[in-house]
Amino acid sequence: MKTKLFSVVAFLILLGSCNKPKLIEIDSERLLETVKILSDDSYEGRAFSKPGSKKAQNLILERFNEAGLQPVFNNNLLQEFSHTFKGKNRQDVFPIEKPNQNYSNVPDTTAYGANIVGMLKGESAKSIVITAHYDHLGVRDDKIYNGADDNASGTAALFTIAEYFKTRPTKHNLIFAAVDAEEIGSLGAEYFLKNYSDKSNINLNINLDMIAHSDYDPELFGCGLFHYPDLRRPLEKINSDKVILLFGHDDPENTEQSDWTFSSDHRVFHRQKIPFMYFGVPDHKDYHRHTDTFGSINQDFYVEAVKIIIQAVENLDEHLAD
Secondary structure (H helix, E strand, O other): OOHHHHHHHHHHHHHHHOOOOHHHHHHHHHHHHHHHHHHHHHHHHHHHOOOOHHHHHHHHHHHHOOOOOOEOOOOOOOEEEEEEEEEHHHHHHHOOOOOHHHHHHHHOOEEEEEEEEEEEEOOOEEEEEEEOOOOOOEEOEEEEOOOOOHHHHHHHHHHHHHHHHHHOOOOOOEEEEEEEEOOOOOHHHHHHHHHOOOHHHHEEEEEOOOOOOOOOOOOEEEEOOOOOHHHHHHOOOOOOOOOOEEEEEOOOOOOOOOOOOOOHHHHHHHHHOOOOOEEEEEOOOOOOOOOHHHHOOOHHHHHHHHHHHHHHHHHHHHHHOO
16 A cells, blocks of 8 residues: 555656746846847847947847857858848838839849857757847837847847857757848848758757737747647647747638748748747737837746747757657
């Protein structure tokens, strides 16, 4: 009888331990401070090709170097690119006064941006690419669109995730890409993938875009399982007692949810048939408004969201290596 009782107790203890959130230790103060810095007025909304964007690039380079990331392109963490805007597209991004209806008086404009890309070497030739766009909307009508949630939150998370795995080797190479020009059509992500020579060895893209602002229930969404259901099992193993991880926003037939499949930089990978997981929150009252400031994010939610994403990287790394 004692033996049976011991077995039952041992099983219950094991069951309870499986449901406990994993202890993930990160420097939450520095994480929050980085979001605050990137969304400061001095960055002027980090618009593509503007001085505030260059300032953000310098900070990202500094943090990638601190994390010990190795260059992926041409022995340089900085991957510069240009894009020529024409017609309506040029008017949308760099507007002039009184454009003709057919935009015939709108001159072509070539602008310059950059991705910052670095890698932690894994145990195999396979890679997981973790992306977050650092650009935002800049200054409009004399108001600074600081983009704290969109997407200083994802950019700052890259540094924290890289620091976490710096001393925890993974099966895959972890490629961290802070990409430019998402707000005007994922130009940076497209340039990254177009120039990445070993696409067949990319097992997964994890995209982080708006992970710090939850107005109501503390809910973080993982989007992509409708397209890549094989990724569900490792994600269902994630436990948190502070944030609810939900799956969805990826089924075009679901009329109760908007479809995020093509809503951010992960679309570039999906179109190339590279599996993706996108972590983000639904649009909120500060989305694409000048009120998306550091003061409007949910700090405790954000810190826990980053811990959940770290668990996702760990679990998916193991799962995809099998």
